[in-house]
Amino acid sequence: MAATDPLPDPDRIEGAPHPRETAHLYGHAAAEAEVLSAFTTGRLHHAWMLTGPKGTGKATLAWRIARFLLATPDDDGGMFAPPPPTTLDIAPANPVARRLLQLAEPRLFLLRRGPNEKExxxxxxxSVDEVRKMKSFFSLSAADGGRRVAIIDSLDELNTAAANALLKLLEEPPARVTLLLIAHQPARLLPTIRSRCRELRLSPLGPDDLAAALTAAGGSVAPADTQALAELSAGSVGEAFRLTNLDGLTLYTALIRLFATLPRLDRAQALALADIAGARGAAETFDLLVTLIDLFLARLARTGTLHQTPPEAAPNEAQLLARLSPTPAAARQWADLAQHLSARARRGKAVNLDPAALLMDMLLQIDETAGTLASR
Structure with a gap:
């Protein structure tokens, strides 16, 4: 990237609209209703932690809540007060909605990763400096004395000093301020931060909601592929977007065809996949293939443990999973291999190993494990 190129938004999936530009949130009506109820009954918590897997709509919900809170006037109890709101929807023509779209709303603070030291x-x-900027923002009085909102995207990216600084703000929250904190892995956060927030947990999307959200984000999915996409993306719109952009369903189908030859791996098919991973400019495809292999191994472990195959994400997958992982003992061996290969892939990428060679080595180790299990 040239020094003059603008830096990408750290809270945006490449090729997809930013969450603040997303008009509709799919699959999370219960979470929206919880926020609306708290608002209309006067029990709006000062800090809401939005949790759930990455890509399920947490940031979109945060922006919807922020838009609603900043655009909805308080009920003054007067005779001519408007009726209580029944939805978080705010018209696009609303001045607050327009300002938020342009990141020009003076009552909102967006805390996210900034440029590095060299920019x-x-x-x-x-960093802690970014959190201090937010604290300084709240130390100033709002021009109209109204409500203010901060979106923190995400808590997982706070360093230790920044997390401690945020904790102090949560312990002594400013008046008429609502903090919307996005967390992908809340179990890794400071317990003291979690205990000072009201949690809104968003579940993975089902196939229909996932397809609708993906279409709204500019992607597309054939009706026949909705179940497979939901399986491989774990109900995450972000992951579904990556899968469709990189032809992930086709890649996973190719992997299943290859693994159907275990424990006598078809070397020609394996080399063809390795060549795809090692092609110039194919770093994202390599990363996706590693993810899909890890997912396949996890599905093997799940099959042997539960004695039940998950819904198919590719033709003939169920039969393959049942054959390769018939027992809990086999499931444990596949789970151990998944952990080993994942660590090896990270190390290999860190030292710039040849992607094609690295992927081929992973496939050969899977073949070796299948052979060991078959000989028992």
Whole structure:
């Protein structure tokens, strides 16, 4: 990236609209109703932690809540007060909605990763300096004395100093301020941060909601592929977007065809996949193939443990899973291999190993494990 190129938004999936631009939230009516009820009954918590798997709509919900809170006037109890709101929807023509779209709303603070020290790329973490900017923002009085909102996207990216600084803000929250905190893995956060927030947990989307959300984000999915996409993406719109952009369903089908030859791996098919992973400019495809292999091994472990195959994500997958992982003992061996291969892939990528060779090695180790299990 050239020094003059603008840095990408750290809270946006490449090729998809930013969450603040997303008009509709799919599959989370219960979470929206919970926020609306708290608002209309005067029990709006000062800090809401939005949790759930990555890509399920947490950021979209945060922006919907922020837009609603900043655009909806307080009920003053007067004779001419408007009726209580029944939805979080705010008209696109509303001045607040327009300002939020342009990141020009003075009553909102967006806390996310900023540029690194050289301003040549995004930082890998949210620093304590960014949290201090937010605290300074809240130390100033709102021009109209009204409500203010902060979106933190995400808590998982706070470094230790930043997390401690945020904790102090949660312990002594400013008046008329609502914090919307996005967390992908809340179990890894400071317990003291979690205990000071009201949690809104978003579940993975079902096939129909996932397809609708993907279409709204500019992607597309054939009706016949909705179940497979929901399985491989674990109900995450973000992951579904990556899968469709990189032809992930086709890649997974190719993997299933290859693994159907275990424990005598078809070398020609394996080399063809390795060549795809090692092609120039195919780093994202390599990453996706590693993800899909890890997912296949996890599905093997699940099959042997539960004695039940998950819904198919590719033709003939169920039969293959049942054959390769018939017992809990086989499931444990597949789970151990998944952990080993995942760590090896991370190390290999860190030291710039040849992607084609790295993928081929992973496939050969899977073949070796299948052979060991078959000989028992």
């Amino acid at each position: 040549t790329a995004l930082s890998q973490v949210i």
